[in-house]
Amino acid sequence: MNESDLLERISERSAHLHGRGAIVIGPGDDTAVLALPGLTLATVDHLVEDRHYDATASIDDIARKAVARSVSDIAAMAGRPVCALATGCLREGFTRGDELFERLSSWAERFEAPLAGGDIAISPGPTVLTVTILGRPHEVRGPVERSTAREGDRVCVTGALGGSLKSGRHLRFSPRIDEASELAGGLGRALTAMIDLSDGLGRDAARVARASAVRVEIDARRIPRHAGVNDWREAASDGEDYELLFCVAEGAAVPSSVGAGTPVTVIGRVVRGAGCVIIEEGGAAHDASALGWEHRA
Amino acid sequence: MNESDLLERISERSAHLHGRGAIVIGPGDDTAVLALPGLTLATVDHLVEDRHYDATASIDDIARKAVARSVSDIAAMAGRPVCALATGCLREGFTRGDELFERLSSWAERFEAPLAGGDIAISPGPTVLTVTILGRPHEVRGPVERSTAREGDRVCVTGALGGSLKSGRHLRFSPRIDEASELAGGLGRALTAMIDLSDGLGRDAARVARASAVRVEIDARRIPRHAGVNDWREAASDGEDYELLFCVAEGAAVPSSVGAGTPVTVIGRVVRGAGCVIIEEGGAAHDASALGWEHRA
Numbered sequence: 001m002n003e004s005d006l007l008e009r010i011s012e013r014s015a016h017l018h019g020r021g022a023i024v025i026g027p028g029d030d031t032a033v034l035a036l037p038g039l040t041l042a043t044v045d046h047l048v049e050d051r052h053y054d055a056t057a058s059i060d061d062i063a064r065k066a067v068a069r070s071v072s073d074i075a076a077m078a079g080r081p082v083c084a085l086a087t088g089c090l091r092e093g094f095t096r097g098d099e100l101f102e103r104l105s106s107w108a109e110r111f112e113a114p115l116a117g118g119d120i121a122i123s124p125g126p127t128v129l130t131v132t133i134l135g136r137p138h139e140v141r142g143p144v145e146r147s148t149a150r151e152g153d154r155v156c157v158t159g160a161l162g163g164s165l166k167s168g169r170h171l172r173f174s175p176r177i178d179e180a181s182e183l184a185g186g187l188g189r190a191l192t193a194m195i196d197l198s199d200g201l202g203r204d205a206a207r208v209a210r211a212s213a214v215r216v217e218i219d220a221r222r223i224p225r226h227a228g229v230n231d232w233r234e235a236a237s238d239g240e241d242y243e244l245l246f247c248v249a250e251g252a253a254v255p256s257s258v259g260a261g262t263p264v265t266v267i268g269r270v271v272r273g274a275g276c277v278i279i280e281e282g283g284a285a286h287d288a289s290a291l292g293w294e295h296r297a
Numbered sequence: 298m299n300e301s302d303l304l305e306r307i308s309e310r311s312a313h314l315h316g317r318g319a320i321v322i323g324p325g326d327d328t329a330v331l332a333l334p335g336l337t338l339a340t341v342d343h344l345v346e347d348r349h350y351d352a353t354a355s356i357d358d359i360a361r362k363a364v365a366r367s368v369s370d371i372a373a374m375a376g377r378p379v380c381a382l383a384t385g386c387l388r389e390g391f392t393r394g395d396e397l398f399e400r401l402s403s404w405a406e407r408f409e410a411p412l413a414g415g416d417i418a419i420s421p422g423p424t425v426l427t428v429t430i431l432g433r434p435h436e437v438r439g440p441v442e443r444s445t446a447r448e449g450d451r452v453c454v455t456g457a458l459g460g461s462l463k464s465g466r467h468l469r470f471s472p473r474i475d476e477a478s479e480l481a482g483g484l485g486r487a488l489t490a491m492i493d494l495s496d497g498l499g500r501d502a503a504r505v506a507r508a509s510a511v512r513v514e515i516d517a518r519r520i521p522r523h524a525g526v527n528d529w530r531e532a533a534s535d536g537e538d539y540e541l542l543f544c545v546a547e548g549a550a551v552p553s554s555v556g557a558g559t560p561v562t563v564i565g566r567v568v569r570g571a572g573c574v575i576i577e578e579g580g581a582a583h584d585a586s587a588l589g590w591e592h593r594a
Contacts, residue, residue, distance in 0.1 A: 004496070024336060025440065028508070030373035030492060031340040031432070033440045036333045039321060043328040044382045044429060046418040076327035085341045089386075089425045119427070121343040126420050128386045132341060132429045135328070143322065143330045195327060199301070211325070 003120045010101050014115060022082045022134075023116045032116035034083060034134070041135040041143065043073040049091065049126035053171065059096055061171040063103030066129040069198070071111045071175040072242045074135035076196035078144040078184035080177060081113035085132040088118070091125030104131075111175065141184035141191065144246075147211035149193035153247035155216055155268035156254055161201055162229030162238045169226075170240040179259040180244055190252035200239035202291025205268075206276040208245065210289075215273030218288065220280045222267045236278055237291040300417045307398050311412060319379045319431075320413045329413035331380060331431070338432040338440065340370040346388065346423035350468065356393055358468040360400030363426040366495070368408045368472040369539045371432035373493035375441040375481035377474060378410035382429040385415070388422030401428075408472065438481035438488065441543075444508035446490035450544035452513055452565040453551055458498055459526030459535045466523075467537040476556040477541055487549035497536035499588025502565075503573035505542065507586075512570030515585065517577045519564045533575055534588040 011028030018026045025033035047053065047066040057065075067084065074081050086104050090097050097120065108115045113133050137143040149155075158179050164170040176196070183191050193212060197204050201223065209216040220232040229235050247270055248254050257263050276288035308325030315323045322330035344350065344363040354362075364381065371378050383401050387394050394417065405412045410430050434440040446452075455476050461467040473493070480488050490509060494501050498520065506513040517529040526532050544567055545551050554560050573585035 004500070025442065029440075029442050029444065030370040031338040031376070031440075033374075033434070034337040034339055036337050040331040040333050040337075041328040042331055042380075042382055042414060042431070044384055044414065044427075045416050046384055046386055048386055048418050048420050051418065051420065073327040077330075079328070085339060085429055087341055087343055087427050089343055089345055117339060117341065119342050121345050121348065121425070123345050123348065123423050123425065128418070128420065128425045130341075130384050130416070130427050132339075132382055134339070137330070143326075143328075145322065145326050147326065203301070 003122065006097050006120050009098055010118065013102065013105065017114050023114060027115065027117050034116060036082065036134065039137050039143065041074055041077050041079045041137060043070055044130055044132040045069040045073065047129040057171055059099050060103050063100055064107045065171050066104060066131050067107040067111055067113065068173060068175050070131040070133040071113060071177065072196045074133055075176045075180040076194055076244065078138045078141055078180040078194060079135040080181065081111055081133050081135045083116040083134055084108045084113040086115055086118040087130045089121045089123050089128040091127045092122055094127060138181060138184040141188055144184060144191055144194040146193050146195045146208050149208055149212035149214050149247040149270050150249065151214060151270055151272050152250040153192050153270040154254055154266045155218065155245065155247055155270060156264050156266050157224065157243050157245050158258065158262050158264055159243040160224040160226045161241045161243060162235035163226045164238055164240040173242045175242060176244045179262050182258045183246060186255060187248060187252055190249040192247045192249050194244055194246040197241040197243045197245055198239065200291055201236040201245065202278065202288035204245055206289035209274065209276040215271045216268060216276040217271055218268035218278045220278050222265060224263065224265045232278065236288065300419065303394050303417050306395055307415065310399065310402065314411050320411060324412065324414050331413060333379065333431060336434050336440065338371055338374050338376045338434060340367055341427055341429040342366040342370065344426040354468055356396050357400050360397060361404045362468050363401060363428050364404040364408055364410065365470060365472050367428040367430040368410060368474065369493045371430055372473045372477040373491055373541065375435045375438055375477040375491060376432040377478065378408055378430050378432045380413040380431055381405045381410040383412055383415040384427045386418045386420050386425040388424045389419055391424060435478060435481040438485055441481060441488055441491040443490050443492045443505050446505055446509035446511050446544040446567050447546065448511060448567055448569050449547040450489050450567040451551055451563045452515065452542065452544055452567060453561050453563050454521065454540050454542050455555065455559050455561055456540040457521040457523045458538045458540060459532035460523045461535055461537040470539045472539060473541045476559050479555045480543060483552060484545060484549055487546040489544045489546050491541055491543040494538040494540045494542055495536065497588055498533040498542065499575065499585035501542055503586035506571065506573040512568045513565060513573040514568055515565035515575045517575050519562060521560065521562045529575065533585065
């Protein structure tokens with residue numbers, strides 16, 4: 001199947017999306033036409049073969065992860081997805097393009113971000129997918145930035161960390177959309193800052209510290225670990241957790257769980273200064289920005 | 298330079314975009330935050346190394362084409378760009394990522410679509426760029442679809458066709474934003490349908506016919522050709538012209554030029570029926586959908 005045949009199949013399959021929700025005109029024309037009142041969140045992420053997934057991943061897993069990664073960015077702002085645009089630069093000879101886009105379309109709908117458009121190209125490989133998601137912020141709290149943590153905040157995470165790649169969780173995680181909405185609704189302005197954990201607790205917490213011009217101190221013993229994760233260092237370094245790291249202002253009550261029973265753990269605090277450290281029981285402090293998952297060019 | 302260093306450089310360079318135009322919060326957080334009142338146009342296109350450009354193209358040309366391809370889709374709806382998101386999946390060992398994103402950012406601003414966000418990944422190659430553009434339709438005419446051509450319309454093109462790849466024009470074309478706005482403003486509802494010519498006049502005119510459920514007949518002698526283009530077949534097949542093909546209702550005057558002197562040529566008409574043919578002087582009719590530029594998978 002060539003590119004334009006495939007694009008046509010996709011637009012035929014998307015005919016039911018015209019006039020649904022934000023999508024005034026869906027795939028099939030030069031552009032989609034959308035109605036996006038109020039503020040709009042916009043993000044795009046890559047999914048690259050042999051880097052973000054390997055030959056053991058099913059087409060369904062690949063499609064799910066491609067969409068979920070970008071949805072997780074919307075969750076990190078406490079928003080909800082509205083619609084998506086997807087691209088697939090498919091490896092020459094890859095014969096399952098139609099199935100891949102069918103699964104992308106299905107996961108996009110499941111994650112509240114129906115596909116409004118996209119593009120297909122062919123290359124010698126690897127296959128490179130991108131998913132752009134447009135979303136809307138929480139209607140009361142508005143977008144929750146990473147740059148607005150304040151001295152005195154508690155630093156919290158949802159769920160447990162570590163071992164995502166070796167366990168396969170990185171393929172089948174559920175972006176924390178509902179949890180983030182509930183935090184924004186319940187805490188309001190006391191939810192001071194938020195980020196999703198894609199590159200590991202260490203590096204991502206350091207980003208909050210840098211963006212907010214504060215110091216973040218994390219208690220190594222408090223970092224919640226998945227079963228099979230040996231120590232705090234693994235939990236803070238492995239990456240691809242897609243949990244939420246968020247800050248709660250002094251005086252506000254931190255919920256013990258959110259969503260359908262996702263635990264919340266207070267792991268540290270925001271203080272005056274700069275940088276992000278993880279402090280062990282004996283008092284040894286480790287630079288968090290040096291931990292975490294990073295591919296170098 | 299690794300990915301997160303590069304992303305940080307990009308967000309630092311984009312600091313002036315915060316609060317400018319539609320961009321409430323620009324690059325540097327989990328998502329951009331945009332204000333997009335009214336209807337929004339959304340499109341995404343690929344630019345793939347060794348397919349859409351080769352080793353002779355400069356970094357500036359690559360960046361320009363990556364942005365211009367998507368801007369041309371906005372022009373095809375008679376819209377204007379508002380902002381963009383870009384991804385670069387860069388070939389391992391490619392050391393000019395910072396320069397490439399600087400040029401992408403610069404061209405995006407030049408084409409009225411400042412970069413509000415993006416993502417960077419590394420792969421064994423080829424380099425794959427995507428540019429998502431959000432735009433706004435013409436305030437009076439609204440989005441001009443490809444599916445609304447009507448029996449009796451004249452079929453017109455801007456500029457001249459053919460030879461784009463061999464001449465290098467495919468790298469340095471100017472998307473017909475101003476021309477499309479002027480057509481929409483001047484013709485209103487008499488501008489019945491429009492598309493940009495990316496895959497060649499033949500295939501793209503056939504798309505308008507199919508989407509509109511009409512027949513398009515093009516007079517081979519009237520197809521405007523660039524110097525060095527030998528015949529109508531080359532002009533209709535070469536592709537990557539990025540000119541506008543549009544339809545004008547019976548009774549409305551077709552302007553002889555638009556924008557800063559871009560010529561307009563009536564090349565055919567819309568009749569009852571199906572398909573798209575190019576008719577030679579002697580009367581021989583050629584199926585237009587079989588012409589044009591296509592990579593097969």
